[in-house]
Every structure is written in structure tokens, then in C-alpha cells.
Amino acid sequence: MRRLILKYATALLILLSILKAVEYHFFRYQEALSLYAGLIALVFLSLGAYVVWRWQRAKAHVPVQAERLNQSLRAEYSERELEVLELLSHGYSNKEIARLLSLSTNTIKTHLNNLYTKLEVSNRTQAVSEAKLLKIIN
Known part of the structure; x- marks a missing residue:
């Protein structure tokens, strides 16, 4: 259980770091807000797709x-x-x-x-x- 918690905590830390880097870049260079929002949406869309894929794969492996x-x-x-x-x-x-x-x-x-x-x-x-x-x- 600890391993699972550490795994997801690390993933969230990495995502938060990326989000903060993009936010810093946005405010420093005044990029378009739509670009910033699009990048955030892309990250969460990818994360959601990955979770669903893992869930479906685990569900498909029900022992016969x-x-x-x-x-x-x-x-x-x-x-x-x-x-x-x-x-x-x-x-x-x-x-x-x-x-x-x-x-x-x-x-x-x-x-x-x-x-x-x-x-x-x-x-x-x-x-x-x-x-x-x-x-x-x-």
C-alpha cells in the first residue's frame, strides 16, 4: 500500500511541478490564456485516459x-x-x-x-x- 501511495504521490508531484513551470512561463512571457488552459486540459485528459485504460485492463483480467x-x-x-x-x-x-x-x-x-x-x-x-x-x- 505504501508503494502505491508513493507512486501516486510522485506522479502528482511531477504533474504539479510541470503545471507550475507552465504557469511561470505563462506569466513571465504573457502567452495566450487559451494556450495555458489547453496545456492543462491536455494533461488532465491524458491522465484520465490513462486511468480509464488501466481500469479497463484490470477489469478484463477477471480470472476464468x-x-x-x-x-x-x-x-x-x-x-x-x-x-x-x-x-x-x-x-x-x-x-x-x-x-x-x-x-x-x-x-x-x-x-x-x-x-x-x-x-x-x-x-x-x-x-x-x-x-x-x-x-x-x-
Whole structure:
């Protein structure tokens, strides 16, 4: 973590030094304001493009094994259980879930008990948290 902080601190120090040098040049030689603003915009555009490129590259390297694990975990749950879990993650009550899925509240309670057993949790908050951790739901 320290290495990462030092890396970004150094990058910011270099960018700040460049910015101050350009600012000094601008005020000393009275260059056009649009040139100064353009250089600053170019620096930030480049920095933004680099960050997005790194983020996309890191996102693309999701291990295939983890993706297969996610699919095998989802296969353990019925479609209805996944629907109940998704609605549960949005904060709906048992009555609201029952109304949305056209089921009885007792059926929802049964699905929830099955989910609690499969996820090895004891309440709805833990179930949602564990499902998100296992990437069963988003």
C-alpha cells in the first residue's frame, strides 16, 4: 500500500511541478490564456485516459476460474430463489416480495429459509451480504 501511495504521490508531484513551470512561463512571457488552459486540459485528459485504460485492463483480467465458480454457485439456487434474493437485496419486505412475484408470504418464507441454509446465514441482511460477496447477485 505504501508503494502505491508513493507512486501516486510522485506522479502528482511531477504533474504539479510541470503545471507550475507552465504557469511561470505563462506569466513571465504573457502567452495566450487559451494556450495555458489547453496545456492543462491536455494533461488532465491524458491522465484520465490513462486511468480509464488501466481500469479497463484490470477489469478484463477477471480470472476464468472465478467466473466458472460464480456460474456453479448460481446453479445451486433455483430461479425463484434468485429472484427472491434479488428483491431482498433491494430492501423489499416479505409481503412486497410475495406481491411482486404473485406468491404467498409463506412461500417467500420457505424460499428465504432455503436461502439461509444454502448461504449458511441466519438473517436477511447476512444473506444479501453473503450473496454479494459470492457474486451471486450484484
